[in-house]
Amino acid sequence: MCGIIGATSSCSDVVPLLIRGLQRLEYRGYDSVGVAVVSGGLVTVRKGAGELEVVRRRLAIDGMSGTTGIGHTRWATHGPPNDVNAHPHTDCTGTVAIVHNGVIRNYASLREELIAKGHRIRSETDTELVAHLIEEGLGEGRDFVEALARALMRVEGTYAFAILNSREPDRVYFAKNRSPLLVGVGDKVKVVASDLPAMLEAAKDVIFLEDGEFGYVTPTEVAIYRLTKDGYAKLSDAEVASRVRRVNLTPEAASKGGYPHFMVKEIYEQPQAVRDTYEGNIDDPALAKVSSALAGASKVIVVAAGTSYHAGLVFSYLLARRAGLLPHAIISSEAPYLMNAVEEGDLVVAVSQSGETYDTLEAVRMAKDLGAIVVGVTNVLGSALDRISDLKLYTRAGPEIGVAATKTFLSQVMLLELLSIRAGVDSGRLKPSEAKELLDALREVPQLLTYTLEASDPVATALSKSVAGGSMYVLGRGLGSAIAREGALKVKEIAYLHAEAYPAGESKHGPIALVERGFPVFIAATSDAREVAGNAVEMAARGARVYVVKPADLSLDLEAKETITRIDMPPSSGTLELEPFILTPVFQLFAYRFAVGKGYNPDKPRNLAKTVTVE
Incomplete structure (x- = not known):
């Protein structure tokens, strides 16, 4: 994940806007930073490894000026974080500058092809290759829209691009596929960014781009095209206008996506x-x-x-x-x-x-x-x-x-x-x-996870209000045992509840002695271990309040007891590899909703740090 921003204005220098936008995007990446502007018919790039404020001072980014520019704060995915791999990247001629959020799957084959054609590849990134693909199209006499479209047709993977072209000094080009990208529509300024916080200072009216869309902005225009099987087609001005939405969020609130x-x-x-x-x-x-x-x-x-x-x-x-x-x-x-x-x-x-x-x-x-x-x-x-x-x-x-x-x-x-x-x-x-x-x-897991989150949150919210007591068990067998351990950890570190996880078959070897009436027991039921149903019944027989989290299509031999609650998540069709994605979110959301209900700060749980760097 990286943060990208591009801006073009008819009346003012955009570099201060780019810097403030990058400050609000730094939570999306902080191993390197860079800015490019079009000025005097040339693209000028300043970039380097390090956090924004360090690179900003070292390279005097504030001293740059131009009415059209792009910026980037990086979380490295291809090539280690260093000055060369920092964005923006340029083509061989320096005509094109590009920043990118996403991952290009076929970068290895594209890289070999471009090197064979004589392109000078300077970095280890996947992003730079797209600048050279656009260069190829321009070298064939195509206009920039067509050169960009043809480059996108060659790319496999996820991307949000913001692109400068020195031949068109008032345009920022963009493209989106499975990575977030928005267009901010201001009166005399237009902004392209990967997230709302970067643009709200300049534009409250926003267009949320769809996958497969690309185009450009000028200070007075938004042009959007859509890739098709046969090429690409331009959206009408009326279609573009109908997509504009007013966003009533402060930049601070928007940094958390609302x-x-x-x-x-x-x-x-x-x-x-x-x-x-x-x-x-x-x-x-x-x-x-x-x-x-x-x-x-x-x-x-x-x-x-x-x-x-x-x-x-x-x-x-x-x-x-x-x-x-x-x-x-x-x-x-x-x-x-x-x-x-x-x-x-x-x-x-x-x-x-x-x-x-x-x-x-x-x-x-x-x-x-x-x-x-x-x-x-x-x-x-x-x-x-x-x-x-x-x-x-x-x-x-x-x-x-x-x-x-x-x-x-x-x-x-x-x-x-x-x-x-x-x-x-x-x-x-x-x-x-x-x-x-x-x-x-x-x-298909991304779509499955979307369904799972939709199903999990109402359940987790209800559970956070009904589960009582200071201790609980989280059990599973087979793959469910690993999922149970992670679920219990989330409950401990965020909700501050004592949640003990262990393989469900161990119950009779001691732990079941703690079970009494109303004791909460969660079970992560996976398709490789249907015998976990017996453990649920054993717990219920001792008075436990049992919650069985399972794929909806997993059939378990559970007695119809008032103290056993089935929590059905989306079906897995018996594909075990899908079940961690189906069963984990409800535990995450339960811990979160419980913590918020108690007034705890889930982002900064007590006594913990994000990275443990001491013995």
Whole structure:
């Protein structure tokens, strides 16, 4: 996730507007920043690695001037955060400058093609390639609209672009596909941005662009085109005018997308986050390299902490099921006590959202000293884990402001599920046709998550008002056990309720002694472990208030008891890989709604930090 802004004005310098817009977008990315303006028939670019205020002073961005410009604050997805990879990017001639939010899936093949044609590719980003594709069209004598349309037809993946063209100094071009992009309509200024906060100072009237739309703005005009099977078509002025909406939000409120807290905003960003993870990894050669390393490893060890450990448990379970590999999932802080078992040729999969988690890094360093190969799974390019790992995979979920991990958890699950499927094929245990079915199912997860969120929030709100007591159990079997652990963690860290998670089959080995009348028990029921129904009945027989969270099409043999409540989420059609996405959100939202109801701040839970960098 990155923040982009473009502006063109008939009467004033837009650089101050760009800077203020970037300040309000910095929560979307903060590893590098850049600005480009058209002035005197030339495109001038200043960009660099670092936070906005540091780069702003270092490069004297305030000293730039122009009535048309674009800006970008980056969260790296291709190429580490450095001055060269910072946006904007230009073509070979310096005519075109572009900023981008999203992931280009087919960047590897496009890069090879453009290099073969003689283009000078300066950065490691996927974004720069689009500038060169537009350059190709302009070099063939096409106008900019047609050159842009033809470039978009070559691109696979997600994008929101803002583009300058030195030949048309009063225009900012734009394009959108599955990444947010809006047009702000002011009297003498027009703005293009990835989020509302960046534009509300200049324009309260907004056009929300649809996927497949592109076009340009001038100080007095908005032109929108739509890609079609045969090319593209222009929307009429009346169609464009009918799309204008008035937005009554302050920039501060808009930075949370109109939500009261970042946590709930990020919960609702999960469809986009997992889409970016899927699109950014499904064709990534790195996935094949890691799968090959899994097949050749003597042992596979997964190290992670907190929420990332729960994602590692999901991975371990599915890797055993799909590829016949039995990995050892270890909590990072416990790993040093087990390192005597690590040998040369073992593979360590280290999962960390930030890539800076102290315990995980210590485990990785010890494993490397013993000759293990390390696969780093992180959300942050250039992080310590990224730098130290032998092989790297990136979730590409974008920055997460709330302390509690939500969208980053399901993004980790998505990436690790893709890896487990690839490993299943490479091991010969999963037929290519079976893998295709699973990958096709995962492609639909963003839409499935949207339905799940719609179904979960009313249930979570009601539960937050009815669940009483200071303790509860969250149980599951099989994959449901890992989901239960993550659900319980959210309840503990945000709602401040004691929620104990464990495999449901362990109930009779001690924990059931705590169950009494009215004791809340949540069960994450998955299609691989229908016997969890028996555990629900056992709990209900001791007076517990049991809530069974399950896919709607999962048939369970549950007695018709008043103390057992079925919570049906969207169906999974028996596809186990979909069930973490179906069952997790209700726990996230329950924790959030309970916390808000008690007056707690869900974005800053007590005693916790976003990244644990101490022992």
